[in-house]
């Protein structure tokens with residue numbers, strides 16, 4: 001048993017890449033009516049880079065890809081934030097503390113953080129797309145002195161669908177960090193901005209010559225965010241898109257997640273727009 005606990009996740013993968021690590025659910029946090037965060041306790045620490053993803057197994061139901069939303073610097077637990085979308089995620093939303101799930105991974109490349117150093121980073125999230133970006137934010141916040149500015153723009157369908165609301169005040173207190181959110185539709189009590197997240201990209205004050213933009217959200221949102229970023233002066237090379245397109249194996253075998261010659265599972269899921277812009281199926 002002791003020997004097993006000392007194995008790294010890499011050793012497990014080397015033994016069998018299809019092997020899901022049995023992992024305890026420590027807690028389930030309700031973020032919104034449709035989004036929950038699982039707090040997981042893997043039997044061994046699973047080192048990952050912000051933007052890399054895991055395959056989560058619900059035993060007897062199936063497996064699907066999800067990106068950790070927790071910090072790559074706090075590996076005792078791993079958080080994964082999940083929107084109820086269909087068969088598997090319905091089962092995820094039934095989970096309770098004490099249940100077991102399976103984890104394989106991490107897969108994918110993750111964000112090129114070394115490129116981001118010394119730059120202003122514009123982080124644009126839509127809906128549950130803020131979850132994969134939260135791992136990136138946790139990493140940026142951990143090394144805040146390496147970046148000139150972190151500007152977060154977030155949009156959700158309505159006020160109750162804004163995830164991680166409990167953290168916004170803490171984020172706003174950080175030096176060189178600003179946060180702004182908007183909702184598509186107000187609920188009457190909402191006193192914040194109403195409109196699409198693209199409207200928050202009009203006047204960011206970002207130093208365009210010294211910045212990168214990173215976005216994650218539904219494909220339709222990624223399309224219009226990309227068009228807006230280009231229209232305000234970002235170059236394709238400065239835009240990274242976290243593409244959470246449907247995929248299966250996570251290892252570049254099944255061929256379900258290609259954009260041109262790229263496999264989002266292996267080459268992404270965080271893709272530089274300059275690499276993929278010429279392919280017709282970029283936004284689904």
Ligand SMILES: Cc1cc2nc3c(=O)[nH]c(=O)nc-3n(C[C@H](O)[C@H](O)[C@H](O)COP(=O)(O)OP(=O)(O)OC[C@H]3O[C@@H](n4cnc5c(N)ncnc54)[C@H](O)[C@@H]3O)c2cc1C
Pocket residue numbers: 053064065066067068080081082083084085086087088089090128131132243244245246247269
């Ligand atoms: C790399 C990666 C990272 C991801 N990270 C997260 C995350 O952190 N949090 C999160 O909530 N979700 C994430 N997703 C999406 C998640 O994998 C899907 O929502 C999940 O597979 C749906 O499974 P299901 O069985 O519940 O839905 P299904 O029953 O398979 O499908 C329900 C409906 O959702 C559609 N659908 C399923 N998967 C996707 C998808 N990937 N994109 C668009 N539509 C889809 C189906 O076409 C169908 O209409 C990620 C996807 C990828 C590829």
